[in-house]
Amino acid sequence: MSQKYMKVERIEHGTVIDHILPSMAFDVLRVLGLSRDKTMSILVNSHSKKGGRKDILKFEGVELSAEEANLVALVSPKATINIIVGGKVVKKFNAEAPPVVRGILTCSNPNCISNQDEPITTEFRLGKDESHRYVCTYCERDIVDLAKRVSA
Ligand SMILES: [Zn+2]
Incomplete structure (x- = not known):
């Protein structure tokens, strides 16, 4: 990799929440109510490949359930949830607003x-x-x- 550094560390096992609305990452954290002792990366107002900005959250060692992931939609309707195992995305889905x-x-x-x-x-x-x-x-x-x- 030619980059001198990476903005966010890759994770081997955990959850990546991508396409969070810009500057909403902290609200996503509040909605999830995850304890603060988790290892996580928070990227705020990152440049999106599609243009515009987005936030990204990475949790190490945490696999969000679909139910938890859907809570993300309360504050960031178009977020995508990626479950990472062994460094690979094994599950990817959109946060859907719970009924x-x-x-x-x-x-x-x-x-x-x-x-x-x-x-x-x-x-x-x-x-x-x-x-x-x-x-x-x-x-x-x-x-x-x-x-x-x-x-x-
Ligand atoms: Zn009321």
């Missing part, structure tokens, strides 16, 4: 029962139209800016 999300997003309606001191897990359903939005099961409010609604 129902429990306990990860918070409702933007302060009067929603999920924002009171009730022992309730938040629940949102994917909107039926083409737009990328979720609807609160309890108060029917639309949640549009999902990244801002990810609970810590």
